[in-house]
Amino acid sequence: MKLTRKAIRAIKDQAIRLKLALALGFSEQWINRVIDANKANGPLTTAKALKVIREETGLTDSEILEEEKATA
Numbered sequence: 001m002k003l004t005r006k007a008i009r010a011i012k013d014q015a016i017r018l019k020l021a022l023a024l025g026f027s028e029q030w031i032n033r034v035i036d037a038n039k040a041n042g043p044l045t046t047a048k049a050l051k052v053i054r055e056e057t058g059l060t061d062s063e064i065l066e067e068e069k070a071t072a
Contacts, residue, residue, distance in 0.1 A: 002040050007064040010057040011035060011044075020044070023052045040068055 003011075011017060012035070014028075021028045024043060034043055043049060045065060053064055 001045050001065045001067055002038050002042070003035075003044055004064060004066045007053060007057070007059060008035060008038065010059060011053060013056075016053070016056045019052050019056060020049060023048055 011020065017028050017031045017035075021031045024031070024046075026043075031044075038044075044053070050061065050064060053059065054061070057064075
């Protein structure tokens with residue numbers, strides 16, 4: 001799973017990025033790189049990160065995460 005565009009726009013806010021950095025134990029600069037990369041099953045899709053994103057943005061899980069299409 002990856003973050004949706006809506007979630008990425010929401011967490012671009014500096015206060016939210018700082019809270020994510022504190023919660024995950026990384027720098028704000030690292031959070032910026034992870035947001036830009038938005039890799040599937042990345043650190044921002046962990047339970048701890050999702051909790052911060054939900055609390056700070058008011059978004060639901062379906063608004064935060066997009067499922068990848070399965071390949072056969």
